[in-house]
Amino acid sequence: MLSDLYVFADSPLHRARPIVKIASLVVLCSSLFIVEGWASVAVAGILVFAGFALAGLAPRHAFVSLRPAFWILAAIFAVQVYLTDVVFAGFVVARFVVLILAAALVTLTTKTSEFVDGILSALRFAPSWVPKARIALAISLCLRFIPLVRTVLGEVREAQRARGLDRNFKAVLVPLVVRILKTADEVSQAIYSRSFD
Numbered sequence: 584m585l586s587d588l589y590v591f592a593d594s595p596l597h598r599a600r601p602i603v604k605i606a607s608l609v610v611l612c613s614s615l616f617i618v619e620g621w622a623s624v625a626v627a628g629i630l631v632f633a634g635f636a637l638a639g640l641a642p643r644h645a646f647v648s649l650r651p652a653f654w655i656l657a658a659i660f661a662v663q664v665y666l667t668d669v670v671f672a673g674f675v676v677a678r679f680v681v682l683i684l685a686a687a688l689v690t691l692t693t694k695t696s697e698f699v700d701g702i703l704s705a706l707r708f709a710p711s712w713v714p715k716a717r718i719a720l721a722i723s724l725c726l727r728f729i730p731l732v733r734t735v736l737g738e739v740r741e742a743q744r745a746r747g748l749d750r751n752f753k754a755v756l757v758p759l760v761v762r763i764l765k766t767a768d769e770v771s772q773a774i775y776s777r778s779f780d
Contacts, residue, residue: 590691596638597692601701604689611685615678624674627681634688648687649680651733656680686729698722724770728763735762 596604615627635645649656656676663672693701702719709715739758740749748754 589694590638590640590644592639592692594638594692596634596688599692600704601693601697602704604693605698605701605705608685608689612682615681621674621677624677624681627685628677631681631684631688635684638688638692640688640691644691645684645687647737648691648733649683651736652679652683690729695724720774728767731766732759732763735759735766 611627611630615623632645635642656679659679660672660676663675699716699719702722703715706713706715706718736755736759739755739762743749743751743754743758746754
């Protein structure tokens with residue numbers, strides 16, 4: 584389930600308010616596109632890796648976060664090399680790597696319930712007619728389901744690799760979709776059983 588993505592620890596980053604982490608993620612990601620150049624990517628990368636160290640996360644957590652996106656990053660690199668040059672292709676891929684790791688850092692150090700609380704606190708000044716609870720739940724579920732899909736994809740590929748079917752697109756896609764839909768149904772039933780709406 585979703586809680587499996589959270590790494591239990593008692594670091595300053597785990598204890599930080601969710602709204603602070605979410606706001607920092609938005610600022611960091613926006614800055615990477617507003618401020619062009621290798622310097623911005625280098626600074627953002629140092630901050631992200633410092634965050635991993637501060638949270639007590641092992642290098643394998645970063646590797647696991649990047650592994651599912653490897654082929655996509657490789658494809659982006661190849662396209663950029665064809666359209667521009669190697670240097671710019673490296674810059675684009677490095678920027679995406681930092682974005683993925685930054686999002687993973689927030690996900691690994693924040694529980695789903697904390698996501699909801701953080702988004703609710705950000706919406707406290709919204710008009711009364713705005714469905715704050717629904718918005719908070721929807722955003723938090725989106726943030727948590729992205730790495731969940733990554734995890735399930737890895738499990739499905741491992742299972743199909745044991746059957747010699749890991750290169751069969753349909754053999755990977757169908758179980759992935761079924762498991763994601765099953766998880767979504769379980770989450771919706773859990774929400775419904777708690778009389779959320």
